[in-house]
Amino acid sequence: MNDKASDGVLAAIRATPLPIRYLLGGVALNQLGAFVQTFLVLYLVYRGGSAEVAGLSLVAYSAGSVFGTVLGGELTHRFGPRVTIGLSMAVSGPMVALVPWTAGLDAVWPLMLDVALAGLVTQAYRPAAAVLLSNLMPEKFQVMAFSMMRIALNTGAALGPLLAAVLITVDWDLLFYFDGLTAVLYAALAFTLLPNVPAPAEEKPEPGEVVDRRSAYAVMLRDSRFLMFLASLFLGTIVYTQFFVALPLKIVADHQPVGLYSAVLVTSSVVLITCELKITSYIVKWPPPLAVGLGHAVFALGFLGWWLTSSPVVVVAGSALFVLGLMMSGPSMFARPAKAPARYKARYLGVTHALAGLSGSIAPLLGVLAWNRLGGGIWAVCGLLALAAAVLAYFGITVHAEPEPAAPAEAEPAAPVSEMVEEKA
Known part of the structure; x- marks a missing residue:
């Protein structure tokens, strides 16, 4: 019982x-004011x-977001997380607040x-x-920590539209001023309250050692399991996005009330925010390949229900399976790329977020095209993609530990170390 309590929420x-x-807290605050991507199109048309x-x-x-995550990985690698968070948010605030002004120009x-x-x-x-999360959180709670990060993001995302509805009644421009303000507040929080965790030190070879000068990105290309993980992430994100693209199209095509989709969104957000940490406390006791593989397979079951029937009950049940997955x-x-070696971690994370952003950007277009051509058949395709992502995740989630260099025997000459010593690019 004590062991269970020591691993719980x-x-x-x-x-x-x-x-x-x-x-x-800073993540939730920043997400609370993240209005650009959600309201930019409506604002410009208005x-x-x-x-x-x-x-x-x-x-x-x-497009800027995709490159921004790669840039963030580089900055974190070179200057540390506190400087990167504070600097990016300090610049983000004015850039976002300028949107109303640039939107009013002729060009x-x-x-x-x-x-x-x-x-x-x-x-x-x-x-x-x-x-920062992976460096400061105790190892046994690493996955739980990334669950907390997801809850912070989802909380801000759930409350943000409610706040936006109030701001719009006063002035649409307030959306971007408030967005900029939250970014600046996050920057102030980062510079004053976050620890100055240094960037990983450059590795210097011992006298006589030959250094392998492969870059971190070359290391990623040789990391077959990480590439499978990225492929799973890419497919999974495209499938996930159809919850916001193809599902409302299905509800409208089935002549269901639009309120059904609103109810599904609200219910899903509440369940994610209130239940994810508790469910994660059980999931972390499973082998990670089983957790991610089975989670993607549960996705597929939800899509199967949407494919076979248009019943509102099945829409809700499929959404429950989707959220459970x-x-x-x-x-x-989320935790997988943070398990990379320290000298590569920031870049692994940058590439991971960039790929997720890229797939999330093209997924709406793919979803609309697939719906126009396949109709309800899109859910069969999504189910197959989810199963493919499950297989890739199962094999890609495992992280190989770097082998420790073996000490040379006294009676034998030292082995070459060109393959054991690598310089961070």
Whole structure:
């Protein structure tokens, strides 16, 4: 009983260091004001802009976000997580607050440049936050910590639209001013309350050693299990996004009330926020390959129900399976790149977030195209993709520990160390 208590939710919360609590609070605060990606298209159309310009602006923001996560990994690697979080948020605030001004100019390119830079700097904090989380949280609660991060993000995402509805009644421009304010507050929190965890020190070879100068990105390309993990993440994100793209199209096509989709969204958010940490406390006792593989397989069951019938009960039941699959696989998937060696960790995380952003950006387009061509058959395709992601995740979630260099025998000459010593790129 004591062992169970020591691994439970309350134990994880008690073991969470104060800096991690500040970090999670900053993540929730920043997400509370994350209005650009959600409301940019509506805002530009409301101001009289064309749908084409609004769509291109969202594409520019998404493209900036993809490159921003890679940049965040590089900055974290070179300057540490606190500087990266504080700097990215300090720049993000003014860039986001400038959107109303650039949207009012006659030329389109200042708006495109502004939202692209806003996406770049806004998302740069994510790898840094993940590095700080993995470095400061006790090892036994690593997966639980990433579950906490997801809860912080989901809490901000759930409350943000409610706040946006209030701000819009006063002035649409307040959306971007408030978004900028939360970013600046997060920057202040980072510089004042987060610890100055240094970037990993450069490894220096001993006299006579030959250093392998492969870059971190070359190491990733040789890491076959990590590549399988990335493939699983890519497919899983495309499938996940159809919950927000193809599902509402299905509800409308089936002549169901739009309120059904709203009820599904609210219920899913509440379940994720209130239940994920408790479910994670059980899931962490499973082997990670089983947790992520089975979680993706549960996705597939939800899609199977949506494919076979249009019943509102099945829509809700399929959504419950969808959320359950998320809670089973999500925390372990988030934690996986943070298990990379310290000298590569920030870059592994940067590439992971970039790929997730890329797949999330193209998934809506793919979903609409698939729906137009296949109709309800899209759910069969999603189910197959989810199963493929399950297989890839099962084999890709395992992290191979780096072998320790063996001490040479006294009677034998020392072995070459060119394959054992690597310099961080």
